[in-house]
Amino acid sequence: MxxxxxxxxxxxxxxxxxxxxxxxxxxxxxxxxxxxxxxxxxxxxxxxxxxxxxxxxxxxxxxxxxxxxxxxxxxxxxxxxxxxxxxxxxxxxxxxxxxxxxxxxxxxxxxxxxxxxxxxxxxxxxPYGVKEHHHELDVVWLYYSVVAGIVFGFWLWFGTLVFWKHWRFAFFHYIDAVQKKVMRKMKHI
Incomplete structure (x- = not known):
């Protein structure tokens, strides 16, 4: 062979x-x-x-x-x-x-x-033979990924409120209901 x-x-x-x-x-x-x-x-x-x-x-x-x-x-x-x-x-x-x-x-x-x-x-x-600075790059990419995820998640949530009228009204109606409930409890205190 x-x-x-x-x-x-x-x-x-x-x-x-x-x-x-x-x-x-x-x-x-x-x-x-x-x-x-x-x-x-x-x-x-x-x-x-x-x-x-x-x-x-x-x-x-x-x-x-x-x-x-x-x-x-x-x-x-x-x-x-x-x-x-x-x-x-x-x-x-x-x-x-x-x-x-x-x-x-x-x-x-x-x-x-x-x-x-x-x-x-x-x-x-x-210990695996990879240079130390690769670990630093991994940490930087982790931070970028977390920030990108937060930004994406925020805009996903905020975008639904801006572009979908039904969800926007439901969200603000819920906020108004919570505010009224808090105000009633504050009167009794």
Whole structure:
């Protein structure tokens, strides 16, 4: 067997460690699935690998440095994941300098992306490998969503009173009835 293509199969879970025992495999495509967890550290054991595609999954954490041991690697796609940290360099990875193979991984940095790493790392990360500022963006979006919901709800309620005459009359009639009831109770006090 020279290759495996399991793309677009709704696979979930982590990349099976047993898959790395297939040292003679040359092509591996696990793209467009629901895989999560990290890229296995011993990915470099697949010494004959020429094409590797893990794009469009939910892989997180750093790219293992052993990936630079894949001497025959001519095609790599790790885009659209949650990877973080410094992109390894060396050996065959030096020739794979197209930044699109790492795109949409907000936590990655390194030579291939022209994004400098801070002290050899990608900055402060959460336990899941996603940069801290993503949490801040989530909080901002939460506030915007709450404000938008309040504004929408207010105008939905206010709009019904403005545009539907029957509801407007019923609402003001109810307000008048409550006011009269309060005024009667105030007289007795």
């Amino acid at each position: 020279t290759g495996i293509d399991l793309s677009s199969n709704s696979l979930s879970g982590e990349i099976p460690a047993e898959l790395l025992n297939l040292q003679d495999i040359q092509f591996l495509n696990l793209s467009r699935n629901n895989l999560y967890g990290g890229i296995p550290n011993n990915i470099g054991n697949m010494t004959n690998m020429e094409s590797l595609d893990f794009s469009w999954n939910e892989l997180l954490g750093p790219i293992p440095s052993s990936i630079s041991d894949l001497m025959y690697l001519s095609s790599l796609n790790l885009s659209n994941n949650l990877l973080s940290g410094e992109i390894p360099d060396g050996n065959q990875l030096q020739t794979l300098n197209d930044p699109s193979i790492y795109s949409n991984n907000q936590g990655l940095c390194g030579h291939a992306l022209s994004i400098a790493c801070t002290n050899g790392s990608s900055g402060t990360t959460t």
